[in-house]
Amino acid sequence: MTIVSYTIDELPRLTEKEMVELKALSERPDSDIDLTDPDAPALTKEQLAEFRPARLKIGFYREPVETS
Numbered sequence: 001m002t003i004v005s006y007t008i009d010e011l012p013r014l015t016e017k018e019m020v021e022l023k024a025l026s027e028r029p030d031s032d033i034d035l036t037d038p039d040a041p042a043l044t045k046e047q048l049a050e051f052r053p054a055r056l057k058i059g060f061y062r063e064p065v066e067t068s
Helices: 016-026 045-049
Strands: none
Touching: none
């Protein structure tokens, strides 16, 4: 797949159909929007129970090593 990037000034203009769809979506209440993601299902209570806080190493710093 080719990666395409735009700056804000280079974005293609929306079509009339896209504008109508966006207007209709903006008028819908948030409760009507389905935020579920089939690629990332909700975690079970068992999975959530396995989470542990991350342990950060504070003050760990290694000087860069010069190579010749």
